[in-house]
Amino acid sequence: MNPNSNRGFASDNNAGIHPLMIDAINRANQGHVIAYGDDIYTKRAIETIKENFGESISVFFVLTGTGANVLGLSSLTRPFNAVICANTAHINTDECGAPEKFTNCKLISVDSPDGKLTPESVKPFLHGFGFEHHVQAKVISISQPTEMGTVYTPDEVRSLSQLAREYNMYLHMDGARLANAAVHLKMGFKEFTSDAGVDVLSFGGTKNGMLFGESVIFFNPRLSEDFKYYRKQSMQLVSKMRYISAQFESYLNNKLWHTNASHANNMARLLQKKVSGLPHITITQNVEANAVFAVIPARVIRALQEKYFFYIWDENKNEVRWMTSFDTTPEDISGFVDYLKKLLT
């Protein structure tokens, strides 16, 4: 793909690194430290995460969002288990089968127009327990915000964690964009993760201004007993870990997560506001985080993609996804919407 502007709306990971993160890397670039995480930067970063998520947790840094999800699920499952997720879940559609490859579990996908699971939509899949011909459902996995840009309320999360507990299962949360959810909910992280019964969380930074760096947080440390082996065996143990750790520490202590996610969410709202009055356009999802989903005429999609890079979400429906990021400017949006208007007339 080769649109002639490189400031598109394809994904928040098309953006670069926030200067504060470069600073953090530079500051950590002093002398020798033990590789693989036995260093002071990692120790401090974990302390900082505990301040934000609770003291009795265990925290591990990994390299990619897919790695965070797969490793969290590995710790919760055996190969004969199943993971229940929305059909739109990143683990189901965008990880090239990594969850199946690494955990050997079956993913059971639940139809969900807004990207959310509910106890009602999950329950029909909770059967066959103890029957050896069936995979044994063990995890409910949700994304916060969802891949459709919607955000679970703490009560919605809680209803799923209660269901999980009832069936001796776990609740996993993919929080690659967790900051965008927190900003929307106007809450700290705890209220809708540990306080709402999440067992294991992928807490990402790459999509919100870091160079790289994701973390896996266990709210029940007992579940993480074998994590360090799973991490190394899955090739997710970073050698010079201090440079992920230093970013996370600064990301939280400087509230960069909030600044960046607020901005990205606001830009999505602005985009929504500007396009919602236009003819032949239907916004298809509530804009709660930093994504806007819209149905627009096929010929407009094609023309628009010549200039801007973004993904077609559903070819059959002519539905597209526009993502904003921490460095999207109001001018980016004006330029985009002006061009779109021209194409629509």
Added chain:
Amino acid sequence: MNPNSNRGFASDNNAGIHPLMIDAINRANQGHVIAYGDDIYTKRAIETIKENFGESISVFFVLTGTGANVLGLSSLTRPFNAVICANTAHINTDECGAPEKFTNCKLISVDSPDGKLTPESVKPFLHGFGFEHHVQAKVISISQPTEMGTVYTPDEVRSLSQLAREYNMYLHMDGARLANAAVHLKMGFKEFTSDAGVDVLSFGGTKNGMLFGESVIFFNPRLSEDFKYYRKQSMQLVSKMRYISAQFESYLNNKLWHTNASHANNMARLLQKKVSGLPHITITQNVEANAVFAVIPARVIRALQEKYFFYIWDENKNEVRWMTSFDTTPEDISGFVDYLKKLLT
């Protein structure tokens, strides 16, 4: 482990990032580019690698050295194959079973005091072809330099690639420290890789001054047809790839690989020179790259580790490994040797 100096000789990845690499990251930090490698920095980095390794190759960036090795092996094997390697090989001893987990292959380890394989040591393991009860040997995997700090000559590599070809097998090279081998051999990379018959190469940068970044090079591009899927499924596809690519481009174009590896190798020689006359110390391997192996009295090991961090290689023999890095200073070595002398007396 908590030695009271943080400038130890444990590993070259305890060192930090070379300033040129930070510069490269900063220069790439401009605006948006498409994530996952469809960007100009990656294109240029691949071109640069081709200038150094040959035009008709295919190149992929990954996140870790273990990832580079495992993904290269995945592309060459089916689950019923076997990979033959030295018993000291990184894939055999230091990757927590990642090769077995991801490729499902058996690793057949060959005893090797100096870390090298030879046709003579490999041949006894080349049997059972076509017999379904046996794993089918498909890859000979060597490390250059070896984990014992020794370096294969091009002829030594060639003798193994010829053996591989004779048996319809492939030759894989783990080049996590390839620059250190090239400097020792006083050669460009091609002479002892593609020209010597290597099929797939892990070419690393992290241990020689990069923040992170490894690459997998296929000298026969047909072998890499499915690589992009293996990379994503193994969680080794980096989102903001430009920051690995930019480092590789600068690493090669600025000859940083040579500067850094020369320095590290020289520091190892210096260390060797300074300790080789000392009483109760035996250097156990030829010092050809940036590692020094030595047998020293157990009580000295213990005392030395209180101040300096390094690994005991073989507890039974009281053999230790000291690694130098691009930022080891002559003062580091003097300090270390002085302290060692004191302990020896």
Added chain:
Amino acid sequence: MNPNSNRGFASDNNAGIHPLMIDAINRANQGHVIAYGDDIYTKRAIETIKENFGESISVFFVLTGTGANVLGLSSLTRPFNAVICANTAHINTDECGAPEKFTNCKLISVDSPDGKLTPESVKPFLHGFGFEHHVQAKVISISQPTEMGTVYTPDEVRSLSQLAREYNMYLHMDGARLANAAVHLKMGFKEFTSDAGVDVLSFGGTKNGMLFGESVIFFNPRLSEDFKYYRKQSMQLVSKMRYISAQFESYLNNKLWHTNASHANNMARLLQKKVSGLPHITITQNVEANAVFAVIPARVIRALQEKYFFYIWDENKNEVRWMTSFDTTPEDISGFVDYLKKLLT
């Protein structure tokens, strides 16, 4: 479960072994033969299968139906591929995740009320080709007869094999009860397998009177090049293979497949006929093979299960499955229907 009659309608593998199969085993029990299939019985059985399925095929015997399916799929896929199947498919619901565990592929399940796939129902899942974030769809897998007791016509099979070819995919057929389909279609096996474009077939015998024994048939032998290694590595290579082979030879040469399947199908029709007029009972699927699906009142299910063993197919709908087998008698059915009538009044 402990119903007080042991002649139930749970599954055709609750029946025993047909006397002809015991005879075949006895006849093969002469002296020594080379284990693992290099024997005259296996040679002859393969010849017999070729007479029935075509000369240019390759044939392998395995131990279980799950083994046959998983090994066929293994030969067609790499770990990053996907297999498309009906949501009711045996590979999707009754093999405890064996396909995912052994092939590492994702199974994509398609809703199908009658157990069949159609080009229209499959097409929406054929996307993301070449996109490394997506699993790459490679196989369409169908069951003949389906798990709902319906039978594909040769044209229906052909429409799916054409779709598969169009997308560079393969068509796999689970024929654990293939004989029941052939009898219903009044055809030989070729017409609706190789002639209709099936690439790989699981051809089973256990559910139709054998002691044990399943086979995997490749209509394109090139696809089976590595099969023998996959079979051994997946623990499906039987030591005393002659006793499976001898059964298959007799099963085909004595037309036992036809005798047994005809009988089982007829018994299913009889059961259908006898219950279809009863109050509060709805037959929910066409009875084409040896299964009858019916919705009956919940209290009747419970009472019936006290005396007869059978499975509840869908608890939410009160739908049950009754299977007949080669040794079901008209008296079994009369007794069952009489008892059912009593419960319904």
Added chain:
Amino acid sequence: MNPNSNRGFASDNNAGIHPLMIDAINRANQGHVIAYGDDIYTKRAIETIKENFGESISVFFVLTGTGANVLGLSSLTRPFNAVICANTAHINTDECGAPEKFTNCKLISVDSPDGKLTPESVKPFLHGFGFEHHVQAKVISISQPTEMGTVYTPDEVRSLSQLAREYNMYLHMDGARLANAAVHLKMGFKEFTSDAGVDVLSFGGTKNGMLFGESVIFFNPRLSEDFKYYRKQSMQLVSKMRYISAQFESYLNNKLWHTNASHANNMARLLQKKVSGLPHITITQNVEANAVFAVIPARVIRALQEKYFFYIWDENKNEVRWMTSFDTTPEDISGFVDYLKKLLT
């Protein structure tokens, strides 16, 4: 291979089925029983096994010896673990990588001229515990009798189980030919399995007169909690289980295990006796079970194999393996030795 006599010395699974086993199958062939093991034959067979191995065990039937070994190991390990075994172990050399494929563990092989492990030979491999870069050794696996035809005494077993316990590991025993060991030791099974500290045992019957059938015995039932799922997911759950169960019941209750193994062992002694005086022949292992290992001139091997089928164990040493079985006759041996004598002169 096509030797012109089919009564060779290749393997005990080249023999057929003992008539008592056919009888057992016939007797179980009455009416319907629930498939997959919920039947009276399986219940009785498990009771019979408990009478022989101890009451507080759990027992599962599987299809193949490889299946029994791999499933036992699966229950004891996680993917980052290692299994320590003799280099000659069946799991290491004859299962085409099934253990690695299914458990994902590394197999660490220990050189052993007589097929046995000892605490002294195992200890050097017990290191790296808690270090995430290393696989974590979790199981010591031994074969009884060994693949070299030697038999562990109860004390030898005990010394390994104590070592295992010391390191928080388990002791696994491959007893594909357990009866041959018991006969040699003149003991019941308990004395050298549960009483000697074995945790999990593969107890086979196929090599001693059964049609098919192996079992996995857990002396600590807690370790088998997930076994039924592993068995189904690994395609080792037999549909018509009663026919394995019925064989095992008769095998034990009629002491067929003893009759058959005694005979096979005696025939091996007879063979040993007859060849041990011959020129140019060296018996290389103690003949304790039903195997004879011998070094003989290469030209004699070739000539002998034209008439008799057997395996060359070590091509470099001209070492061959001759196995006897429950149906080997003294005439088989006379004929073989006479022919051998002729070739030697």
